[in-house]
Amino acid sequence: MQWFQKTIVIRPMPRGCHLITSQVLRELETLSKLRVGVLHVFIQHTSASLSINENADPDVRMDMELALNHLVPDNLSYVHTLEGSDDMPAHIKSSLMGCSLSIPISDGALCLGTWQGIYLCEHRDHAECRSIVLTLMGVNS
């Protein structure tokens, strides 16, 4: 049984959904040795989120952001408004989308479907850097 863990920092991103699959894969030196396992990805923030969705057409990421803003309006009668009008909606989107992913590993690669990619969804207007903890567990070939 092998364990590997690393925290990576993603530079500030504009509000919206961003494909980070290749950035994540680049950090997983030991992935290729695993016969079977699971990759766990965890974002250590409450106003950004992780998701898996379509990896080809950038319009999907634009429409995802459109839908998130439709689902969670900026102008509900929020009480927690001290950090700006985009802050409380960001917390809600974070819980709806989720802060972690688990992806199966088979024969040294992530078992993502053909059209699946890893999204970092930034819900703040003026974001900071985002820390992501990668935890790889599995057995070697």
Place this chain on the structure above:
Amino acid sequence: MQWFQKTIVIRPMPRGCHLITSQVLRELETLSKLRVGVLHVFIQHTSASLSINENADPDVRMDMELALNHLVPDNLSYVHTLEGSDDMPAHIKSSLMGCSLSIPISDGALCLGTWQGIYLCEHRDHAECRSIVLTLMGVNS
């Protein structure tokens, strides 16, 4: 430490929420030997999703579909419309519901609550087959 992994294919399902607990359990020959562990279930698609919800009344699955369509209307001003008006809403529902489940295992069985079942939520009108990767990890009795 035991690992077991298998990809199963679910035949095309109508748009809506479907209970697949027994189909999943049927594939887990080695589950009964595990004293403690976790089952990971991962759908390799971006327009269908997995969830855990009520396993008894089919009306709950109907109402879940009703609510998903209320939450994510087909007629927002989406840009990604080439694959039909049900495609972009399907991507959004997939991210809201999620593409993976992790279920604890105890004494050779899934630790599902009395009313919990595994849902495959099909968000397309005319779906294809769906691939699901099952990964079982744990220790034997």
Place this chain on the structure above:
Amino acid sequence: MQWFQKTIVIRPMPRGCHLITSQVLRELETLSKLRVGVLHVFIQHTSASLSINENADPDVRMDMELALNHLVPDNLSYVHTLEGSDDMPAHIKSSLMGCSLSIPISDGALCLGTWQGIYLCEHRDHAECRSIVLTLMGVNS
């Protein structure tokens, strides 16, 4: 490789979002020995959910409940209404928020971000006790 599993019971909570981080941590006697690992948290119910969100300002939990009620109205034309008007909305919120969490472990502690806490979200008006299965996996120092 170490495994530890325990089911805890949370006393009935009012409808809304509640911080349970310290209640969970109190049950994890073996956490401090793990060098690297993952904590899995699973609620065995379909009308309550688990999430990770802001751990400091109680207003965030109030606004989260406000937003959930905006997202999933009590008065859609649900068919499953036998158990009360809050029941079907509770099932939908449960699937949107999710019934499980996975949190990385590093050097004997959960790798939660500074502002992250564990929420139990109670979606029923008159809830019962809630069972949560904690599964800890990892390697010792």
